[in-house]
Amino acid sequence: xxxxxxxxxxxxxxxxxxxxxxxxxxxxxxxxxxxxxxxxxxxxxxxxxxxxxxxxxxxxxxxxxxxxxxxxxxxxxxxxxxxxxxxxxxxxxxxxxxxxxxxxxxxxxxxxx
Amino acid sequence: xxxxxxxxxxxxxxxxxxxxxxxxxxxxxxxxxxxxxxxxxxxxxxxxxxxxxxxxxxxxxxxxxxxxxxxxxxxxxxxxxxxxxxxxxxxxxxxxxxxxxxxxxxxxxxxxxxxx
Numbered sequence: 001x002x003x004x005x006x007x008x009x010x011x012x013x014x015x016x017x018x019x020x021x022x023x024x025x026x027x028x029x030x031x032x033x034x035x036x037x038x039x040x041x042x043x044x045x046x047x048x049x050x051x052x053x054x055x056x057x058x059x060x061x062x063x064x065x066x067x068x069x070x071x072x073x074x075x076x077x078x079x080x081x082x083x084x085x086x087x088x089x090x091x092x093x094x095x096x097x098x099x100x101x102x103x104x105x106x107x108x109x110x111x112x113x
Numbered sequence: 114x115x116x117x118x119x120x121x122x123x124x125x126x127x128x129x130x131x132x133x134x135x136x137x138x139x140x141x142x143x144x145x146x147x148x149x150x151x152x153x154x155x156x157x158x159x160x161x162x163x164x165x166x167x168x169x170x171x172x173x174x175x176x177x178x179x180x181x182x183x184x185x186x187x188x189x190x191x192x193x194x195x196x197x198x199x200x201x202x203x204x205x206x207x208x209x210x211x212x213x214x215x216x217x218x219x220x221x222x223x224x225x226x227x228x229x
Contacts, residue, residue, distance in 0.1 A: 032216060034218060043220045043221055044220040045220075049217040099146075099161065099168075099208065099210075100161050102158075103156040104155075
């Protein structure tokens with residue numbers, strides 16, 4: 001059974017800081033990993049999908065890395081802004097060949113103006 | 114594309130009543146997922162379909178829950194009878210194995226269910 005841990009659980013930083021959100025998972029036989037953002041009371045917005053053949057994936061100020069062998073992924077947010085305040089969720093597949101995702105508890109980010 | 118569409122957005126019902134949640138996946142996606150989110154348990158998979166066929170329903174809490182996908186553009190999640198502990202946000206998501214976006218999953222806005 002895939003288990004996902006996200007550290008830290010919560011983070012409060014001043015605007016402009018570069019941030020690192022960590023995710024670890026127990027079943028490394030995955031073909032990709034997805035990062036989501038969830039605003040309070042809203043749905044999940046896909047941020048990045050990183051394939052197992054890639055080591056990094058970038059979208060604007062976001063960069064995600066994946067190290068399957070160690071069961072870790074990192075989401076890097078550059079030059080954080082108040083609009084980045086949300087909960088960030090890491091979601092690898094449930095296991096080999098499985099399409100459904102398993103979610104961590106998330107990192108709740110607050111960026112102070 | 115309008116994305117994954119769920120209805121209703123909010124549902125308040127009395128204990129014992131039947132509740133039906135609806136989902137329209139993104140056109141062309143061949144996987145559809147139902148998740149439930151609560152403060153205590155986070156996001157949990159309930160069931161998912163591939164080409165309208167249920168593949169894994171091991172997350173369905175009990176027989177009170179049922180899901181159907183009669184065609185590629187529509188799915189329902191039904192709770193009968195509903196109980197207060199079913200109160201949660203229910204999300205529908207879809208993804209595709211064969212489109213250029215790969216296996217990225219897209220989520221609807223969710224249905225917030227309150228059972229009183």
